Amino acid sequence: MIRRILTDGIGEFDLTRLDVYRARGGFQALHKALTTMSPQDVFNEVKTSNLRGRGGAGAGAAFKWSTLPEDGRPRYLILNGDESEPGSFSGRMLIEKNPHLVLEGALLAAYACKMARVFIYLRGEFHEGAQILTRAVAEAREAGLVGPRILGSEFGVEVVVHRGAGAYICGEETAIMESLEGKRGHPRTRPPFPTASGLYGMPTVINNVETIANVVGIVANGGAWFAAIGPEKSPGTKICSVSGRVRRPGNYEIQMGTPLRELIEEHAGGLEPGHQLKFVLPAGASSALVLPKDLDTPLDFDSMMSIRSMLGSAGMLVCDERDCAVHVAYLGSRFYHHESCGKCTPCREGTGWTERVLHRMEHGAGRPGDTERLQALCRGIGGRKCLCLLGDFSVTYLQSALSAFPEEFVAHEQGGPCPVAAAVEVANR
Amino acid sequence: MALDAREATDIIGRYPSPRSALLPLLWLGQHRDGYVTEDTVADVALRLGMAVAEVESVLSFYSMFRRRPPARCRLEVCRSLACAMKGSGEILARVQEETGVGPGESSADGAFSVEVVECIAACDHAPAYLFNERMAGPLTPEKALELLRGEGEGRR
Ligand SMILES: Cc1cc2nc3c(=O)[nH]c(=O)nc-3n(C[C@H](O)[C@H](O)[C@H](O)COP(=O)(O)O)c2cc1C
Numbered sequence: 001m002i003r004r005i006l007t008d009g010i011g012e013f014d015l016t017r018l019d020v021y022r023a024r025g026g027f028q029a030l031h032k033a034l035t036t037m038s039p040q041d042v043f044n045e046v047k048t049s050n051l052r053g054r055g056g057a058g059a060g061a062a063f064k065w066s067t068l069p070e071d072g073r074p075r076y077l078i079l080n081g082d083e084s085e086p087g088s089f090s091g092r093m094l095i096e097k098n099p100h101l102v103l104e105g106a107l108l109a110a111y112a113c114k115m116a117r118v119f120i121y122l123r124g125e126f127h128e129g130a131q132i133l134t135r136a137v138a139e140a141r142e143a144g145l146v147g148p149r150i151l152g153s154e155f156g157v158e159v160v161v162h163r164g165a166g167a168y169i170c171g172e173e174t175a176i177m178e179s180l181e182g183k184r185g186h187p188r189t190r191p192p193f194p195t196a197s198g199l200y201g202m203p204t205v206i207n208n209v210e211t212i213a214n215v216v217g218i219v220a221n222g223g224a225w226f227a228a229i230g231p232e233k234s235p236g237t238k239i240c241s242v243s244g245r246v247r248r249p250g251n252y253e254i255q256m257g258t259p260l261r262e263l264i265e266e267h268a269g270g271l272e273p274g275h276q277l278k279f280v281l282p283a284g285a286s287s288a289l290v291l292p293k294d295l296d297t298p299l300d301f302d303s304m305m306s307i308r309s310m311l312g313s314a315g316m317l318v319c320d321e322r323d324c325a326v327h328v329a330y331l332g333s334r335f336y337h338h339e340s341c342g343k344c345t346p347c348r349e350g351t352g353w354t355e356r357v358l359h360r361m362e363h364g365a366g367r368p369g370d371t372e373r374l375q376a377l378c379r380g381i382g383g384r385k386c387l388c389l390l391g392d393f394s395v396t397y398l399q400s401a402l403s404a405f406p407e408e409f410v411a412h413e414q415g416g417p418c419p420v421a422a423a424v425e426v427a428n429r
Numbered sequence: 430m431a432l433d434a435r436e437a438t439d440i441i442g443r444y445p446s447p448r449s450a451l452l453p454l455l456w457l458g459q460h461r462d463g464y465v466t467e468d469t470v471a472d473v474a475l476r477l478g479m480a481v482a483e484v485e486s487v488l489s490f491y492s493m494f495r496r497r498p499p500a501r502c503r504l505e506v507c508r509s510l511a512c513a514m515k516g517s518g519e520i521l522a523r524v525q526e527e528t529g530v531g532p533g534e535s536s537a538d539g540a541f542s543v544e545v546v547e548c549i550a551a552c553d554h555a556p557a558y559l560f561n562e563r564m565a566g567p568l569t570p571e572k573a574l575e576l577l578r579g580e581g582e583g584r585r
């Protein structure tokens with residue numbers, strides 16, 4: 001079974017060094033593309049591969065690229081390395097441990113889309129990642145792999161590593177462009193979509209770093225090779241970040257379609273000794289919880305949708321019997337209230353109200369009717385009323401928790417101590 | 430003090446539009462001075478042809494830019510889901526109990542500060558933290574106190 005494509009060699013080799021990366025076959029895909037393939041050929045391989053975006057929604061990469069207008073204007077590529085979803089930390093590993101793979105993928109995507117400039121946007125907290133990636137770009141530039149006339153060809157591209165400065169919303173595709181333009185990270189109205197009018201009003205593609213890293217293998221081995229890995233509609237591998245109550249939290253690259261159970265029980269070593277799984281948030285704080293009964297669901301975009309959750313960026317937060325559904329909801333609400341950019345009323349006001357209600361429930365001061373109030377807030381904020389999906393994200397887990405564990409919310413309405421915490425105490429006695 | 434002219438020009442030159450250099454220039458200033466000074470704001474505004482108020486408006490959106498000189502030891506503790514589940518709140522409470530310094534505060538002598546931050550993409554090391562911008566984890570109450578105390582003593 002093919003498992004490690006993107007993380008192959010990590011932990012064994014210092015892939016941050018260009019010579020090491022090259023000795024292991026690195027930049028051969030770029031060489032192949034520039035010497036034997038047209039941009040259209042590269043595009044066709046990506047199309048054949050059926051590669052879907054790893055940043056959340058699973059949009060077809062080639063489809064997105066195909067919506068670029070043929071009008072001769074400059075085009076830009078933005079690699080989304082904002083990675084601020086609570087529970088996601090796979091991009092950080094790629095950036096810190098395999099920066100040349102990310103870079104080579106970016107060069108190939110730029111070649112396929114006829115772009116002369118790439119911006120790699122990293123969240124501000126990635127100090128180390130920014131240093132490593134900047135060094136990798138400089139090293140590649142010295143070797144003639146970045147800049148004008150790459151490997152002696154007609155193709156040239158500039159790569160800029162750009163750091164954010166602390167704002168979850170800047171991972172949203174239009175906020176990232178505003179931020180890159182030196183503005184506050186407020187999402188834009190759509191349409192126009194970025195491929196029509198993006199950065200500086202020019203056609204722009206925004207892809208997640210992991211999406212782009214996959215392009216290297218696709219060009220090296222062919223789109224058909226990639227398309228044959230895992231499920232037909234969600235091919236390839238996915239780096240899953242597992243955290244929370246497991247014995248071995250960490251990043252695990254799995255073949256798409258691997259059951260969630262295998263990821264948790266085998267890769268992540270199972271639950272901490274003596275504890276039982278209660279639920280999983282499979283795509284970070286923004287996703288609907290998955291109950292133990294659905295643990296055999298294959299990890300791919302469509303299967304996860306079919307159980308009314310999502311694969312998203314696969315930041316898997318594992319919770320056990322010690323974790324109160326209300327507590328987790330409170331932590332999430334605090335995050336979304338903090339991160340709302342404030343542009344849309346349902347999100348700006350609603351995230352604050354949600355936090356306030358959950359705060360009092362969490363702190364023994366819940367009031368009768370609070371559960372119903374939360375339900376009303378979910379209806380009021382959700383349903384795509386806002387400019388971006390942050391508002392919807394803020395109620396996705398909450399809504400699922402309200403329907404899976406209503407009794408925990410109702411108990412917290414009474415203003416007493418947390419029943420889950422009390423049960424844990426009894427068990428520990 | 431104005432920013433280094435060569436470095437600033439080099440950064441601006443990387444972008445099709447000068448204003449894109451706003452965040453990188455603010456970073457440049459913060460790296461040099463520990464925070465974004467009035468001088469940096471004025472200098473950046475001048476170089477990018479922006480009003481000072483415009484620079485301030487953007488700057489205030491991004492939580493990582495500091496407007497005051499930082500403490501020598503800065504502990505930033507993650508309070509998001511995985512870290513809170515693994516006890517980051519209890520660590521902060523313990524630190525406050527022992528040092529009197531709560532989240533968002535600095536010690537009276539300015540030797541150290543304690544902040545809470547949202548997810549820093551280090552959930553596998555929960556409770557994760559940044560100490561003087563370096564990412565690490567897991568944090569324990571003892572480790573937190575040691576980090577804060579150790580540097581504080583070193584200063585004397
Ligand atoms: C609030 C919000 C935050 C987001 N954060 C990220 C992020 O950190 N990284 C990311 O790749 N995509 C993020 N996205 C999704 C992006 O908008 C975009 O869909 C994605 O980068 C496209 O890349 P892909 O097609 O390769 O998946 C976010 C979306 C929203 C609404």
Ligand code: SF4
Pocket residue numbers: 169186187339340341342343344345347348386387388389390391392
């Ligand atoms: S949904 Fe929230 S974060 Fe998104 S644009 Fe509206 S206010 Fe801003």
